[in-house]
Amino acid sequence: MKGGYTGQILHVDLTSRTINTEPLDPELAHQFVGGRGLGAKILWDRLEPGTDPSSPDNLLMFLTGPLTGVVPMGAQTCLVFKSPKTKITLGHPVTGAHWGPELKFAGYDGVIVSGKSDKPVYLYIEDGSAELRDATHLWGKGTTETWRILKQELGQRVQTMCIGPAGENSILYATVHSEPFRAAARGGSGYLMGSKKLKAVAVRGTGSIKIAREKEFKDLFSLIYGRMSEGRRKARHGYAFSRWGSYYSALSFSDVSTCDVKNYREGYWGDMDKVSGLEFEWRNKVKSRGCNGCPLACMQHGVIREGPYAGYVVNPDFDSTMCIGAGCLVTDLDGLLYLHQLADDLGFDNISLGNITGFTMECFEKGILTKNDLDGIELTWGNVPAMIELWKKILNHDGIGAVLAQGVKEASEKIGQGSEKFAMHAKGLEYGGYSCQAHHDRALQYAVGDRGGCHHYGLTWEEQNVRVWSDCLLMCTWARAYMTPPSLYIDLLNAVTGWNLTASDYNTWAERMLIMARSYNIREGMRPLRDDVLPDRVHSDAFTQGPKKGALYPKEEFLKDRADFYRQRGCDDNGIPTEQHLTELGLDFVIPVMRKL
Amino acid sequence: MAQKGFIEVNYNICSGCRLCEIACSLVKEGVINPEASRIKVYQFWPGPIDIPAICRLCSDHPCIAACPPKARALSLNEETGAVEVDIEKCLGSKCSLCVKACPHELAISFHPQTDKAMICDLCQGEPECVKVCAPGCLNFLPGSAFDGKHYAAFPPKAIAESLASQFYPAKGAVKYGKEEK
Numbered sequence: 023m024k025g026g027y028t029g030q031i032l033h034v035d036l037t038s039r040t041i042n043t044e045p046l047d048p049e050l051a052h053q054f055v056g057g058r059g060l061g062a063k064i065l066w067d068r069l070e071p072g073t074d075p076s077s078p079d080n081l082l083m084f085l086t087g088p089l090t091g092v093v094p095m096g097a098q099t100c101l102v103f104k105s106p107k108t109k110i111t112l113g114h115p116v117t118g119a120h121w122g123p124e125l126k127f128a129g130y131d132g133v134i135v136s137g138k139s140d141k142p143v144y145l146y147i148e149d150g151s152a153e154l155r156d157a158t159h160l161w162g163k164g165t166t167e168t169w170r171i172l173k174q175e176l177g178q179r180v181q182t183m184c185i186g187p188a189g190e191n192s193i194l195y196a197t198v199h200s201e202p203f204r205a206a207a208r209g210g211s212g213y214l215m216g217s218k219k220l221k222a223v224a225v226r227g228t229g230s231i232k233i234a235r236e237k238e239f240k241d242l243f244s245l246i247y248g249r250m251s252e253g254r255r256k257a258r259h260g261y262a263f264s265r266w267g268s269y270y271s272a273l274s275f276s277d278v279s280t281c282d283v284k285n286y287r288e289g290y291w292g293d294m295d296k297v298s299g300l301e302f303e304w305r306n307k308v309k310s311r312g313c314n315g316c317p318l319a320c321m322q323h324g325v326i327r328e329g330p331y332a333g334y335v336v337n338p339d340f341d342s343t344m345c346i347g348a349g350c351l352v353t354d355l356d357g358l359l360y361l362h363q364l365a366d367d368l369g370f371d372n373i374s375l376g377n378i379t380g381f382t383m384e385c386f387e388k389g390i391l392t393k394n395d396l397d398g399i400e401l402t403w404g405n406v407p408a409m410i411e412l413w414k415k416i417l418n419h420d421g422i423g424a425v426l427a428q429g430v431k432e433a434s435e436k437i438g439q440g441s442e443k444f445a446m447h448a449k450g451l452e453y454g455g456y457s458c459q460a461h462h463d464r465a466l467q468y469a470v471g472d473r474g475g476c477h478h479y480g481l482t483w484e485e486q487n488v489r490v491w492s493d494c495l496l497m498c499t500w501a502r503a504y505m506t507p508p509s510l511y512i513d514l515l516n517a518v519t520g521w522n523l524t525a526s527d528y529n530t531w532a533e534r535m536l537i538m539a540r541s542y543n544i545r546e547g548m549r550p551l552r553d554d555v556l557p558d559r560v561h562s563d564a565f566t567q568g569p570k571k572g573a574l575y576p577k578e579e580f581l582k583d584r585a586d587f588y589r590q591r592g593c594d595d596n597g598i599p600t601e602q603h604l605t606e607l608g609l610d611f612v613i614p615v616m617r618k619l
Numbered sequence: 620m621a622q623k624g625f626i627e628v629n630y631n632i633c634s635g636c637r638l639c640e641i642a643c644s645l646v647k648e649g650v651i652n653p654e655a656s657r658i659k660v661y662q663f664w665p666g667p668i669d670i671p672a673i674c675r676l677c678s679d680h681p682c683i684a685a686c687p688p689k690a691r692a693l694s695l696n697e698e699t700g701a702v703e704v705d706i707e708k709c710l711g712s713k714c715s716l717c718v719k720a721c722p723h724e725l726a727i728s729f730h731p732q733t734d735k736a737m738i739c740d741l742c743q744g745e746p747e748c749v750k751v752c753a754p755g756c757l758n759f760l761p762g763s764a765f766d767g768k769h770y771a772a773f774p775p776k777a778i779a780e781s782l783a784s785q786f787y788p789a790k791g792a793v794k795y796g797k798e799e800k
Contacts, residue, residue: 092651094638094751120637127652170664178661179654202667228731230644230652240645247638251753264754308786310754311669312636317753319634323666325787334665334787 023048024520025234026088027056032130032152034145036218037078037137041152046131052521053608056087056131058114058493059535061102064134065112066542071615075106075214078138082214084125084183084223085132087496088519091123092231094247095501097313098122099183099200100493106210106217107194107374107429108450108474110548112539113209116478116493117183118313119201121225124181128227135220144184144222146176149229157221162187164367165199172224183223186369189216191417193427195374195452199366203321203336204313207371209451209473234520242514249504250317259503260318264310266299267320268340268500272348273298275340279460279570282349282453284403285380286446286559289457290568296353302337306359316498324359331360338362338372341477344455345376350383350404357406364410368417375416377452378430379409381445382422390439397421443558448475449548458556459565460573466583469554472539483590484508487532494535534607537591537599541612544619550597554584622744623700624761628671628770630778633756635660635669639748646747654731657739658748661725663779665787670775671756672725673748674739675767676700682727682738685720692736693717699741706735724774 023029023046033042054060061083073079082103089096099122105113125133129150142157160168165186172182182200189196189212196212197205233239253260262270272294275281279289295301299322306326312319322337338346342362352358365372385391386401393400397415401408415423425433430452434445446453451474458465463481471479478499480486485502491511492499505511509525516523523531544550556575564574585595592603598619604612637660640653648655658673682702686693692708695701711734718727718736727738739746749759773781 091641123653127654173662173664179659228652228654230648230650230655232650233645236649243645247751247753251751254753309632309668310634311667312634314636315638315641316634316636317638317751319636319754 023051025232026092026515026518027051028126028129028131028229028231030130032133032147034133034135034152034154035137036135036139036143036154036220039139039154041154054535054538055494055515055531056090057085057098057100057116057496058102058490059538060132060494061085061100061114062112062535062539062542065102065104066538066545069104071545072547073104075104075109075210076217078218079136080104080106080214082135082211082218082220083132084135086122086126087494088515089495089497091126091314092233092518093243093315093497093514094250095313095316095318095498096496097315098493098496098498099125099206100496101198101206101211103209103211103214104546105451105473106213108209110546110553111449111473111543113211113473114493114539115198115206115208115211116496117198117200117204117206118316118498119181119204120314121181121183121200122496123314124225124227126227126231127229128225129229133223135218138217139219142219142221144172144224145220146224148226160184160221161190165369166202166367168222169199169202172222176224177226180224180226182225184221185212185215186367188369188417189213191419192216193370193416194429195371196369197371199369203366205366205371207373208476208478212369212371233518235517239514239517242510242517246504246510246514247317250501253504254318257503263320263500264318266303267322267337269299269302269322269337269343271340272343275456276348277569279565279568279573280456280458280464282344282380282455282457284351285349285377285384285444286453286457287384287444287563288565288567289460289570289573290565291348292567293351293353294348297343297347297355297358299337301355302359305355306335307337313498318500320500326356326359329356331356333360333363335359335363336366341455342372342376345373345380347376349376349380349455350409352404352406354404354406361406361409364413368413370413373454374429374452375413377446378426378433379412381430381433381441382412382426384444385437385441390437390441391422395422444563446475446557446559448556449553451475454478459560459563459575460570462575462579462583465556465560465575465580466587469556469580469584470587472536472543486536487529490532490535491528530607533592534609537604537607538609540591540593541599541604541609541616544598545615550588550593554597556580621698622761623698624741624744624759625676625765625767626673626739626741626746626749627758627760628673629756629758630670630782632754633660633669633671634754635662635667636753638751638753639671639757642747642751646742652731655737657737659725659728661775663776663783665783666779668779668782668786670779672723672775674702674726675723675771677722677768677771678766679768681720681722682717685716687714687716690714693738696740699744701740702738703740704736704738706733709735711735721771722768722774723771724776726771
């Protein structure tokens with residue numbers, strides 16, 4: 023391979039404690055690029071259909087892409103696995119920081135972990151070699167502490183991915199953290215890593231990534247960097263991003279009624295300014311930090327200087343802020359920041375955890391769950407100490423916590439009494455930070471997203487293509503504002519790898535990767551008409567306040583939009599990709615499986 | 620155009636993105652390899668606080684003085700004011716006398732493949748790292764009025780500790796550091 027890729031994949035089997043290196047098939051890389059696309063294909067090829075995602079057989083893949091570590095905002099790593107959370111889809115959470123680039127400098131495009139260790143271990147990779155080491159001293163430690171200890175033991179420039187106590191304690195929505203506060207969160211990545219007894223993966227690399235066409239690449243690099251640094255100073259998006267992070271949009275999104283407020287009951291919240299990015303900046307902010315090669319630096323570090331929650335904090339991401347903050351009506355900013363810090367440190371998926379907490383609060387308000395059921399916790403809206411108590415219960419599977427540790431779908435099925443109506447999930451994965459009664463494209467993406475109810479799938483046909491490309495090349499999806507026209511991705515890929523894709527290949531490739539994931543889900547038991555659905559709240563609970571008062575998404579309209587989506591993506595009325603479309607995309611191997619349905 | 624100058628580092632605002640490392644290795648090596656960069660960003664706890672380490676251009680050049688007589692690999696480039704390494708002569712990391720003599724501690728490192736000393740040469744007065752520093756942490760000041768040895772006297776770790784005491788409160792309130800003895 024001429025550039026971009028290192029051409030090697032590390033395969034680690036924890037059961038037999040064997041470590042092999044295998045070459046990355048150049049043809050496979052050409053067809054599926056990397057990250058999310060490549061991961062879906064590897065899952066299809068290597069994981070037996072119907073494998074239990076909680077079993078040791080499930081694969082946990084840490085995959086980079088050809089642009090990881092190479093371009094501005096190319097910091098990402100994509101984790102791909104069969105999701106223990108949804109059980110019928112794949113999971114492909116993405117995280118930033120410096121881990122992915124470091125892995126490539128160490129000589130690998132990805133790490134595939136299979137099997138299960140009988141005692142806690144961590145994997146140490148250094149310049150073309152790898153070994154499993156004892157992790158007993160790390161077991162039970164929070165994500166920040168683990169990061170710190172590993173850096174101390176292994177050296178300043180080592181990068182780590184690790185799980186926290188939530189992953190160790192089999193919480194289905196546990197995360198994998200790279201660096202403190204950067205997580206590959208959705209779909210149960212941490213649960214899977216914990217079930218394999220793999221505490222961390224530490225990487226150190228001093229090698230280099232080659233560039234196939236240096237001159238062409240340098241020109242594109244300058245162009246993109248120039249746009250981003252100018253955007254940082256002049257464009258609203260870039261400026262706000264580098265000053266307040268993705269949280270900047272909380273107020274503006276509340277103003278158009280698209281924030282998760284009160285467990286997705288509302289989209290607008292009058293109290294949003296109490297917990298806004300502005301308030302954070304004045305009270306807490308210390309500095310901005312960025313992922314590898316990012317000129318924008320959206321992560322805002324801060325500190326709470328006094329009071330019961332004093333300590334380091336980070337101005338959190340938009341979706342997790344909405345779920346933990348507005349979703350639970352938390353108006354105490356210090357409390358909100360502390361909750362984030364706590365959830366991050368324990369290794370919870372903040373989005374799912376916030377969603378479930380909001381759901382439990384609503385059950386409590388409606389009398390479906392009583393104080394007795396909650397072992398004496400007075401779980402009223404916005405009650406931060408009660409939330410901390412509840413989370414402790416969830417972490418230890420104690421009482422009601424054992425039910426809530428499964429996720430909002432399972433919890434609502436157990437609790438019953440009409441709570442299914444406001445259990446906000448699709449295919450078992452909790453919604454992100456947007457209410458969608460007034461924004462129907464958001465609702466549709468929750469319903470049809472290939473990893474369940476997630477904000478990451480893309481609102482429009484175009485956005486879905488950009489996002490899947492970003493996740494395969496592994497450039498931050500927020501770079502898309504500067505990557506116009508989208509064929510710029512192709513130019514960049516060609517310059518780095520020496521390939522000759524054309525602008526017209528852009529949509530075909532994106533479509534192939536999206537349909538690959540959809541086909542995989544269908545093979546594993548996802549049935550589009552049954553599973554691409556929305557909870558009743560979106561169809562029946564109209565907003566009662568704010569500019570979009572009265573808005574909802576009638577079911578008939580949704581069914582019509584969904585049918586349009588299927589048609590646009592080359593699927594039949596049942597949401598199954600047509601044979602003709604599969605052949606066009608070069609996915610002929612999928613056809614026999616689809617015929618058996 | 621070769622010119623004298625100084626890369627000013629505003630340690631308060633480094634975002635730790637390491638784009639400077641990418642740009643440096645790209646211009647010096649033609650590949651992307653942060654380890655072969657002449658500027659390196661280190662992360663310190665608490666924080667993390669990111670500190671870029673780069674040659675501070677001491678006027679008395681302790682590194683040149685320390686280079687053993689049998690090697691004489693380091694010399695001063697009078698045009699740019701930077702210290703240059705003759706990689707044919709450098710004895711590599713087994714010698715390390717220049718690194719030990721450097722008051723800034725992390726400003727000189729060894730190339731991961733060739734094992735020769737690497738020192739910032741200011742790109743002939745147009746440093747690439749400065750061009751890609753979006754937060755404005757790195758700034759190139761032309762001219763040579765400033766003696767970098769005052770900067771160099773503070774190694775990155777000391778800077779990080781000093782910043783930490785400014786950014787974060789002292790005892791008691793630092794929750795995540797409290798297990799430390």
